[in-house]
Amino acid sequence: MGTVGFGPKMAWLAVRHNDPVEVLTALDLRDLGLTDLRSGLDMAYFTDDRVVVTPPISGWVLVAGKWLFGLPSAAGPSVALGTEVQYFATHRGLLTHRWERAIEGDLFDVFRSGDDEDDDLVDEQDVFRKAGEWSVDPRQLPVGTLHIAAVPVNA
Template identity: 35%
Template sequence: MGLVGVVLGLARIVMMLVLLAVRVVLPVAVGVFLYRLARREKARQAGEKRQEKRREPDFQGTVRTVDYRATEEAPHMGPEPPVPFGYKSGWAAIRCGDPRQVTVALGLRNVREASWSVGLEQAEQTGRVFVSPCLEGFVLVVGLLEVLEGADLPRWTAAFSEVQFFATHRVTEFHRWGRCRSGRLLRDYCYCGERGEVLRDVGEPTPEETALGFGGFPAVGGETECQRFPNEEDVLDIAAAWGVDPRFARGDYPPSMGWVCEL
């Protein structure tokens, strides 16, 4: 029994040492392992940062980048020949030799000089128009599509000896053209294909309309009895016949600047 007791005593001592190792030594070993792992990861990140600094120098001040595609597509900023327009647009041709009189009569605000490219681009935004320099006795005001889609003409038409107005939009097939002299409406034709009806047909067709074959267009109440319907090219054709061609097909106008304004 004495020998058995000694063996059991030794076994208990061994078990106590094992438990002590599990409770104390093992956590310490795990902690040391995690500490070394963390230091290794930190060293790796520091090395990557040093390599990154060697690849890209540290610039002092503001770093500027260039979008070359945007630069190539940037609109012209200085004087240039008139840029064609007219499609999906509304405009007026006002007989006047001074664009400043036009801006005052129309009550335009925030008048800023602009090239044709910039001005026409700005005129596509609601509430802005582009006023051109005088061309063949007329000043053009581009960006009036929403105004001319309404029934009534603006009151400022009476301030000039002649005002021509044009509007066309292929999506709704809205096409309108007309002419006023000293505030008197002489001609106003408007057809809306989306609604399938003639909205306005005031005054007798002008000789220019007859020459262009507009006599075959529908009349009020007779929309189905016609030879053909108006289109956007017809609007540009009558504008050219009455005064200024918005396509500027002649191409002999000198470089010039206009003005961007707010209605």
């Protein structure tokens, strides 16, 4: 099987963890079962109330979906999970490019377009490069199946 991944117009978390079910439970997501990578990514792209959760990739579980564009920061998830959580988002139509790391609620290395005079110098390629440096570049995911999960009803 080749690699498939996701690219622009997506928000995601990289969680330093080895159990996707524990990750989705800690994030108050409802596990809807397993799906193949391509179908899961299509659902994450075309719905606002579903996310996909990968198996561990080099010690990182990725959670991806449009719902995460509304996440205020990685601090809350890092507290809930008791581990490092990285947050990435890129959507050139919305002029949104973000990255940050959180460890047990403390934020590090935060970049949010709109906060910085260097916004014009940052694009989606920078977001993917940063993800690859810190954890996993999501454009090439070597996984066969993912968990599909429903976001919290009150979200």
